[in-house]
Amino acid sequence: MIGGILARNPRLANWLYGFEPPERGTVVLGHRRVYIVPARLGWLYGAALAILLIGSINYQLGLGFALTFLLAGLGLAGMVHTARNLTRIGVSAGRAQPVFAGERAQFRLHLDSRARFDRPAILARHLGSGSQLVVDIPQLSIAEVVLEAPAARRGWLPIGRLLLETRFPLGLFRAWTYVEPDARCLVYPKPERSPLPPPAAHAAGAAQRAPAAGNEDFSGLRSYQLSDSPRHVAWKAVARSDQMLTKQFTGETAAELWLDGQLLPAGLGLEQRLSRLAGWVLAAQRSGAHYGLRLPGVEIAPGRGDSHAGACLRALALYPPP
């Protein structure tokens, strides 16, 4: 019930949890935002303690008292240790690879132990998706957790609220904290498969540049460049020569291709247009074409390679430009 109220009132939740999301940089979990309550096993333990205490009183057992009180002390120490297992962890988010809408974004989370003791069995859960993982953080080192979240719509997907929880060492208490790091994932529009538009009149000037490198017919090897697709790396040759080499092809479609929003049928909505354009970008990239992207307010000069495709898809994801 309380969870529901807090979900409807994010400001109340922020006030209660003592932080204003998103939090920049490395978030160090101070002890004030680590919450702790007895777990169900803790209540069972309490019942066992009550039995022991009654037995000790009834039978006047000096050692029984000693045992009961030692176990009570153990419970108290367990509580402090459970909170300690979470306190002062440094949480930071790594870069998330862009995904297409409909896929699952993968957020990398770095949990820095920042302590000279290990922190076993820490659960990290993405509250929105329920994606979760239990990690052990060794002393003075960093554990990496990858949490998935569904990317429904194009644009920036913020990581959202995360839960960190632990019950170590005795399982009697449950300590948890919420954190919302400043991490986001770029979500490209969902690509729609459709035939590429013909190289239009704009391409006329570029036609003389043939033969341009394409990917239809193998023509030789050249040294690898960062923008080359891994699919074109000549892996067999690399294994022989110890040097990164890229297969070169002679393409037929050497013409400059403009992926223009205006080429799309007029009846399409914005999202559908962007989806189709994203599909075109992928198709053009696959075909090795020299292509550019044009939309109202956006023009990306023709080019090729993975980073070019990335730039085009990014423009589509964040359309309209700010």
Added chain:
Amino acid sequence: MTPAAHPLAPELRLVSVRDLAWLTGSLALVIAPHALRAPWWLTLLTLCLFAWRFYYALDRVPLPSRWLVLAVAGAAMLGVWIEYRTLFGRQPGIVLLMLFAGLKLLETRTHRDAAAAAFLGYILIITNFLYTQSIPTAVLMGAALFAITATLIGFSAPNRAPRPNLRTAALLLAHAVPVAAALFVLFPRVDTPLWGLPRDAYAAMTGLSETMSPGNLSSLALSDAIAFRAEFEGGLPAQALRYWRGPVMWDFDGRTWRSAEYVPARFAPPARGRAAYRYGVVLEPHNRTWLFALESAASVPRSARYSGDGQILAPLPVRTRLRYDLSSVLAPEPRVQETPALLRRALRLPPGFNPQALALAAQWRAAARNQDEVVSRAVSFLRQGRYAYTLEPPLLGADSVDEFLFDTKAGFCEHFSSAFVFLMRAAGVPARVVTGYQGGELNPVDRIITVRQSDAHAWTEVFLPARGWVRVDPTAVAVPGRVESGLARAMAQTEQALMQRPEFRWLRDLRYQWEAAAHKWNIWVLGYNPERQRELMNLVGIRATDWRALTATLFTVLGVMTALLLLWSLRHVVRPDPVERAWRAFCAKLAAQGVERSPNEGPRDYAERAARALPAARRAILLIGALYIGLRYGPHPSARRANQLRHLVRSLRLT
């Protein structure tokens, strides 16, 4: 908000073979002492249940069905009922608990079941204390507690190696000890049980009883159990004078002597005597009301009273170790007043027994001028009678006194005292049997006298008109060695205990050390009761020792301890180094002026941007940026530079 599958929820985590091994190992440690007391078939069954569970774990087959487990449980409970004819009571209750531990294992699938079994192990620890709370038991159970705790930690951290888990268990217990000590000292204690206990709750207590018949003291004499310990403030009485007076026997039926439920007389304690002793007694529980005191007690402990025949009685049966302080005088001044009814009772004899003894007594009575002379004739009769002192006296028939005096001539103290009182009464001298303990062993380490059940003794008291009640020990008369050098020396024929031999002196010394430690343990750990709590609280200056004051103190102490624990918990956390702290302070100062560092902005870019935005502090900002870059990424970071950076950041004024 919480999805169904929670990877930390114990009910969803399956136990591994490792978990199971730890759990069974620690449970076996707890059950081990019980296995010696439980019926053999039950121990075997419990072990079989453990093994059965392992078979399932190693073979990776599903656990037995609930019905099978229930059937085993039913059969075992039937077995317990056949063994004890009840399922309630201490012993059957404990063996059932032991059984349940095995059955619980058999249905343990997840960590929740396993944790419940571990908690059951904690409860099983305390059942051991119902039998013994000695130091070795405490050590063994401490080990079991440690093992169970490590097992629980293993459940919470399945990927961790056992060694760090053991280390965590040790750390947790080390943190628990101060809290436990505070609770132990300050938790308000109550004296009385909360409700009735099972009938066999005190079955294990040994000691003297209300009756004395041939054979029951000699069986006690074989027991090495401690009856009580006494600590004297000043000098110690000699061995031969240490008569610890207990129940007094009045009524004889030809075989058994019985003490009187109520003695219609008033007892006045002696005011003066030849020597006085002050001492404290720690009495082991014997489930009877009488307390033991050195003859003759001049005072009674608080809340105790004198009976008409001079016993000291507690208001309730002594069921926990009891400590009391007393004073006694030796050879008290004579008190010749006695209730006539009591004197008549001290002459009563059952008709038709022991004709020879009656005849002998009649002969003495006729010949003697007064009662003193009757007594001295009887004493010399015993002295010259060549009686043997033995733990294994021959069996006696209906005329037990006659047979002992004239036929077998061998007996234990109960035979001597019974025969002597019979003779006295027959000769017209009021007499009674007194049981108690004689002697006791002085521990040179802590100067405490330990009195064991084997020191149980019976002697007599006769009433002489001029001297009142006078102690006569017929055993000492007939076998002088018994009282002067203790039981072991007196048993010339029987083999001596190993410890008593002179060549094993070192062994005896070791035992003295051990017993001194055990005594301290008894007083401070096991015997810590409301009274002792009150004394201790008064000592540290807490006057109002009702439960409210104790609880308030307790919570204060616990609060302080929790705070200390919390402080400790932050101790091993790594703090950012001074350079990083200075840089962060610098960023915060700039951010307050609206120049916030974006997460992907390097220090050089940031400093330059800030310098452009805040031209007034341009020099300082650029210097700080350069210093930080040099300290962070440069080849030789120096402490002087770091100090300069900190100083610069602190003195940076931006407004």
